[in-house]
Amino acid sequence: MKKFAHGVVIVAGFASTAAAATLFATGTATAAPGYCPAYPGQATYQSGCSATADPTGTAAGIADTGGHAAATAGPNGLSLGIGLAGGTATSQARDYSGPAAIALGPGANATAMGVRPGLSIAIAGSNATVTVDGKHPATCTDGAGFAGDFQTFSGCLNTGAGEIPLGQR
Numbered sequence: 001m002k003k004f005a006h007g008v009v010i011v012a013g014f015a016s017t018a019a020a021a022t023l024f025a026t027g028t029a030t031a032a033p034g035y036c037p038a039y040p041g042q043a044t045y046q047s048g049c050s051a052t053a054d055p056t057g058t059a060a061g062i063a064d065t066g067g068h069a070a071a072t073a074g075p076n077g078l079s080l081g082i083g084l085a086g087g088t089a090t091s092q093a094r095d096y097s098g099p100a101a102i103a104l105g106p107g108a109n110a111t112a113m114g115v116r117p118g119l120s121i122a123i124a125g126s127n128a129t130v131t132v133d134g135k136h137p138a139t140c141t142d143g144a145g146f147a148g149d150f151q152t153f154s155g156c157l158n159t160g161a162g163e164i165p166l167g168q169r
Helices: 002-025
Strands: 034-038 043-046 049-053 058-063 068-073 078-084 088-093 097-104 109-113 118-124 129-132 139-141 145-149 154-158 163-167
Touching: 034 068, 049 078, 058 088, 068 097, 078 109, 097 129, 109 118, 118 129, 129 145, 139 145, 139 154, 139 163
Parallel strands: 034 049, 049 068, 058 078, 068 088, 078 097, 088 109, 097 118, 109 129
Antiparallel strands: 034 043, 034 058, 043 049, 049 058, 058 068, 068 078, 078 088, 088 097, 097 109, 118 145, 129 139, 145 154, 154 163
């Protein structure tokens, strides 16, 4: 009986994995996103994305045909910007910071600035504006968004019904 039960669990696991793969694999085909990597001392510019890096920084911008992303890494910075489906993401890093800005959907604006050691993330949905400047508490306005900033120990969440401040204010 134990062998049968193990077999049922294994078959059920394969079946759910196959179902999930089918669910996520279906949909409308879109153009591959543009990828702009910038290793130390490099710069990359493409339609929709850009990345520049100081000799001690690393940056990457990723955008699809409707989005825009810009990532800049100054001295000892690690920067990531992702703009998809009409979103605009801007990320700038320096001084051992690692900000990530992700904008998903029309009118989405995510800005993440790293000005001192620490990680930060800004995620904006359609028509939302999420800002992390590394000096003041993070803000999430005009729609669904999330931010977390270890530079200021602040964050915010907005589900579309108004901003909920998180952390120190």
